[in-house]
Amino acid sequence: MNHEHGMEGMAPTSQSTNGTSGMHHHNMMMMHMTFFWGNIAEILFSGWPSRRGAGMYALALIFIFVLAFLVEWLSHSRLIKLLGEGSSNVLAGVVQTLLHAIRVGLAYLVMLAVMSFNGGVFLMAVAGHALGFLLFGSRVFKKSTEMFLDDNTSDPPPMAC
Template sequence: MDMPMSPPASTDMATQMNFYWGKDVIILFQGWPSNNLAMYILALAFVFMLSAATEVLSIPQVVRPSSGSRPIISLLIQASVYAVKMGLAYLVMLSVMSYNLGIFIVAVAGHGLGFLLVKIRALAAAGPANQAGSEFVDPKV
């Protein structure tokens, strides 16, 4: 039995398969940003914030149980933060799969800013005593 190598002709939605410029894009949801420049700029800001938040949440926060709580509570908090981080990461990935160059650039820039914020926080937590001796300090937070 012969199988067709292309989608049926009845589909009216084509998938973009290369990078392109322009505000006429569909990001995450059908009809968003609705071919409007202001909405496209809002979508760029949204993807930027999503990717920055993904990087900020990538540093594991150790939640220590208080004297009266159980360790399972801290594990549930850590698992919840991880699930939120992964959800944001998948939203950024799906946004980039729109193949819009503007979306790609702001996603990479957001990841860069998020990484910068994490490293600034790590250097501040390390304190000035650790920074004076070595220029290449990479403290873990």
């Protein structure tokens, strides 16, 4: 067992070289299982942003924010209803399915990014969802007539105090 860096229970990597089955220890990047703070992290893709500097980490955070924001926009937009009007049920169903698949795919990307356990990524994901909900899902920017007509939302009912 490899007892380096708190990686108990993890087997060392093995590699066959020239037909021999020798054991070679490679540098393994430790996967965090608790939240950590810092700009050296791998988010979604191998080696990104990793050790490429604070600017690339900031770009990764903006990317996660935009993904979460897009999930909220797709969740609350009337795009599905607008594209389905005046077309056949089959075409409307295909468009709805594609938009749903895109929304779910983006939501899973946000979830996987949060699973990097980086505190900045977590905060940006929550902030993107929050701003998206504020702009597209909350009552703040809706007309009073829209609130009564929009009974078909997927949001949970407001909490009663």
